[in-house]
Amino acid sequence: MNKGFSLNQATTKRWPLDELVAGCVAAGVPAVGLWREEVAEFGSDKAAALIRDAGLAVSSLCRGGFFHEADWYDDNRRAIEEAATLGTDTLVLVSGGLPGKSRDIDGARRHVSDAIGALVPDARAAGVRLAIEPLHPMFCADRCVVATLGQALEIAAAHPSDAVGVCIDTYHLWWDDQVWDQIAAAGRAGRIAAFQLADWITPLPAGVLLGRGMPGAGCVDLRRFATAVHDAGYRGYVEVEVFHEDVWSRPGPSVLAEAYAGYRAFAA
């Protein structure tokens, strides 16, 4: 048994946080995954109090990382503080892409590794674990040079497992024939910090960021992922995290109900 379903806020991006929290309580959802921009807009202390008073857990905060940006160090230290304020032990890191006009992907990956190393002391001091999230290779140039679970695990291995783990998102990893062995290896190393469900649907929209499908809408064997992650020893929350204009344009309660049903169908 995992800890249960968590609604990642990005799935219902236009649902105001206070309504989202009330909706989760009404639906019996135990946890939410939050995003920094939305939290900042609401006020992080106010958000923390709202969620705590509602009895909800915060499964993760998205996102730190983007290490190709000049202010990555200060920004990620702020992200760690925000995670601590919100009472979550997991900060998801999306590494960032290639800086400027660079073609040096190896160099960019080394920088990600160094940057995470620089943040470990702050993360440990705050009781927040850094969860390296490999994104689909179609985001490699502009968003995340960490493109496989294998790469994420390699970077994590240099640090204590209570400080650095990985985030397993079905949308990003389903195509990789090595992912099953890597999930098992991540489990043995105690590295699975977060688990997120989304489905792969086609055609992809322009820019490809908002192309995810709700669980069950696409071609990903989500049950196989949930079983693999469970067999690897993961017992945390299972987030549903879908970015899609069609999903965002629907009422929050309807999307929440469908996301929760997706969790029950594939990962409960």
Next chain:
Amino acid sequence: MNKGFSLNQATTKRWPLDELVAGCVAAGVPAVGLWREEVAEFGSDKAAALIRDAGLAVSSLCRGGFFHEADWYDDNRRAIEEAATLGTDTLVLVSGGLPGKSRDIDGARRHVSDAIGALVPDARAAGVRLAIEPLHPMFCADRCVVATLGQALEIAAAHPSDAVGVCIDTYHLWWDDQVWDQIAAAGRAGRIAAFQLADWITPLPAGVLLGRGMPGAGCVDLRRFATAVHDAGYRGYVEVEVFHEDVWSRPGPSVLAEAYAGYRAFAA
């Protein structure tokens, strides 16, 4: 030294074949890579004679594969015949995606392997080598379940190297940190059947098929690829293969000149 530059016809999709051939002769280009649809439209015997009389080589024919389709066997046997008619020894295979509403990616990959095995006798009889092309993982669902060079090599390994090889396309493989070892392994096994240059540019367009950049326009370390492929022993033609609406809307001679310059800059 490789055999030189080859213009893949898809780069100048709207350039009529007779003009394309004349343009290649005028520019001193030794070879072209062809596509079945365009060849069929022109007439394959007529195309073969035109190209032969112009003194051009045909570096490859695109594409066989699409093994998720019902008529894959007959269609691929026709593709092998067409390759032989055109006088090329290389038929590029794009494996096809998941059939129907399937979530069984392992099953789809096994089917690709079986299908290639079924075609090997025809290919050998025709003197045509099947070149398995891994496509970028963003095409895994609907176009090509073979998503890495490692997978392509694994499928090829079951067959003689003169019958089944791989096609290395920079656009599809640049994100993969394992690709350098795999190119070296492909060379040792005598499996490199084709090498194609295209660059990665963002943002991707809707549907993502027509998002490629001309060599030098993007973030791929093309010289590193050309060096790795050369060091692995490949001495064949180097095709430039770019699909992009902006490129297609330009006059053929201008695109040819830019593609040839890209070859000279990165792979000559």
